[in-house]
Amino acid sequence: MTQLALSIRGLQKTYDNGIVALRGIDLDVAAGDFFALLGPNGAGKSTTIGIITSLVNRSAGSVKVFGHDLGTEREAALSCVGVVPQEINFNQFEKPFDIVSNQAGFYGLPRKLARERAEKYLKQLSLWDKAEVAARTLSGGMKRRLMIARAMVHEPRLLILDEPTAGVDIEIRRSMWQFVQSINAAGTTVILTTHYLEEAESLCRNIAIIDRGVIVENTSMKMLLGKLDRESLILDLADPIDVCPDIGIVQLKRVDATTLEADVPKGTSLNELFDALAKTGIRVRSLRNKANRLEELFLSLVERGPGDAK
């Protein structure tokens, strides 16, 4: 039987102001997984993460981290978890080295080991040359990486990344993902929330989508993407056209003189599409997806609403 890194049962949260954030969710994440937890703003992602990391008190339900119940074995459960929050939450007046090594201390690591780990992760995240400057002087991307180093310093078995790349440029984002992929490959379970759905699609093996406090989809990324029954393609044409052609097998829409949008049903061969277009004298110079595939599914799921969830 696969070991579970995270097991959530009947988790509910109603805030003091009456807002119901979670309506009894069940969620399992296998050990070693790279798992995406997606949902629109206010769906309940951060509340779920807050409960797992003990920053939010749950109203009902249970959370187990590697078999340790958060209610009865809080310290053992939290020892397994590292979290990178959405917002910057370190002391801006402290030095990165102190921030990371102190965090190791909070997890009970002896001072010598804490300092060695701080050096190791600051180096791995390219922050070693900034180890002794005030944290407030770091750039936005460096601050994000510092929070990853801090989350990794006790080498957790479960790393939770809550929108870690928000506002981070592409180069730093890629280097961050390389690092996270490497620790996942080494055995750390990773749970990711992000609004960059192409990141989730390319990184994660399994996915849950949460909307208005309910899990509306929980499956493998492959299975989810397999549900997509059509795909919108943007065709850049070699020559301008005045009228949108009718080719029968695919519905076309003229965007402008040199651009067509094709609504392609699943199973339709691109060769058939190109042949049909060639018969009308249209030559295609290049094509691309109109939107990310996961984005299309995501929107269809959250627009459908939790009441329609299976």
Add this chain to the structure above:
Amino acid sequence: MNAAGNWEALKTIVFREVNRILRIWGQTLVPPAITMTLYFAIFGNLIGSRIGQMNGMRYIDFIVPGLIMMAVIQSSYGNIVSSFFGSKFQRFIEELLVSPTPNWVILTGYVLGALARGVMVGVIVLVVAMCFTDIRLHHPLVTVVTLLLTSVMFAFAGFINAVYAKKFDDIAIVPTFILTPLTYLGGVFYSVSLLPPFWEKVSHLNPVLYMVNAFRYGLLGVSDVPLATAFAVMFAATIALGAFSMHLLIKGRGLRA
């Protein structure tokens, strides 16, 4: 975590607090020295020489214990309230809350940090006082225990203030409107035996009176209140405030949604 892990976590919190105190020494250690130098110079030397004797001793000698206590109270309270509220405000308290550090270790760490500043300031003010008058310890054990107990008690009080505070104004209200009046009316500058009987009785409701007088007994051997009563009040208040602080931390009041 096991005992060794808890010990490492406690050390980390205390070292972080002490580092903070030393890093911003201009805000944490110097002001009490300057303020108390002025008190000793103006109230002790200039005005005190005209007042004459208080409880059978020179006025400057009489006010030394109270002024040391006043500095200790303000420093212990101020340290934890600003440090803990600052960690809430900047949200880096979450570093501790997401970790397996037990609540009692978190509270003990912050209280020991406040105690460290209280003791540092107490020693600084004592050295300043020695520039103005001769100080001999009448009862060292009473002096040390009173100093530590007072510092811990006001650290708990500061912690409770920080937990409830939602903005910076909230951490200034209690020191301004409660702590300072209680300290000034707690027999720092006068013997409560000088007051009319009614106000003397009212003064006995002020917990600071017991700390100042216990400390005065430790340094000078005189007190307006029985020593046993003073210690009973200090122990009871410390236990009550400590228990309430722990309750707030366990419930996550102002910390966990």
